[in-house]
Amino acid sequence: MSRPEGLAASDLNAELTAARGELTRYRDLGDEATADLMRAWIDALLDEWNRRYPR
Numbered sequence: 045m046s047r048p049e050g051l052a053a054s055d056l057n058a059e060l061t062a063a064r065g066e067l068t069r070y071r072d073l074g075d076e077a078t079a080d081l082m083r084a085w086i087d088a089l090l091d092e093w094n095r096r097y098p099r
Contacts (some may be wrong), residue, residue, distance in 0.1 A: 052097075059089055 067082035 056089065056093055060086065063089065 063082055063086050067079055067086070070076075070079040070082060
């Protein structure tokens, strides 16, 4: 299956942008435990993307 464009890619981009913003906020607050959870969430998003749409 080829990688999708349009809505699916846009959704992933929006999710990653939001997660990055929250990751930055928690790091700035010194909440490393929650920042670690946000990093794990970003990894999970990317893993799922790659599982659904392998190269």
